[in-house]
Amino acid sequence: MMSKHPSHNNGPAETEARFITDASLAGLAKWLRVLGYDTIVFHQTAGRSMMRCADKENRILLTRRADMVERQFSGSLFLIKDLEVGKQLKAVIERFALKIDRDKMFGICLICNEKLLPVSREKVRDLVPPYVFENCSRYNECPRCKKIYWMGTHSRNAFRFMEQHIPNHLP
Incomplete structure (x- = not known):
């Protein structure tokens, strides 16, 4: 309403x-x-x-x-x-007739609501699990809370959730 x-x-x-x-x-x-x-x-x-x-x-x-x-x-x-x-x-x-843009997805810190910034792979070497470091090449960091983000199982789970609940709105 x-x-x-x-x-x-x-x-x-x-x-x-x-x-x-x-x-x-x-x-x-x-x-x-x-x-x-x-x-x-x-x-x-x-x-x-x-x-x-x-x-x-x-x-x-x-x-x-x-x-x-x-x-x-x-x-x-x-x-x-x-x-x-x-x-x-x-x-x-x-x-609100929101349009979902794949390029903007996963671009905001889930904790701070800050826009994530790309960070070099070498900078995160000691900040992520070894398996993640070996298998992921792109990382983002929240400039406020310093949380590191990467596309992994959480991203796949998020896509599954969206496919289940908003399938007609996905790009």
Whole structure:
């Protein structure tokens, strides 16, 4: 469900879509990040301060709190009704007509929401398991938390999840 303010219900173009979720939707936030969408999790109690943050940063507010819809808010607010993350993700993709770009997938830190930067293989030699170092040639690093990312079994599992829940939206 969208905010009661119809003049503000149109989501931004897919290249601009940025989100803020309440803490109950941290799982959804992770999947939006996997897809390359800038998504922050608001860990304080959802309410006016979350709405101010969404407004200030031009973010679409995603929440499970039905009472938020009744509040006056000048931005876009989408009420997530489903408890299952796959269905939540599908609902957001469809409501905001998000386009999934393979080049942007896995490009954001799942922890910090920072854009990942390429890092040399030699730099990660002592930071990843030996098997990973021997079998992977490309790595990315979060500039904030320094977590190292590579395409491995977690990536294959993520693709399986997406094929199961959002098959018609994959590139």
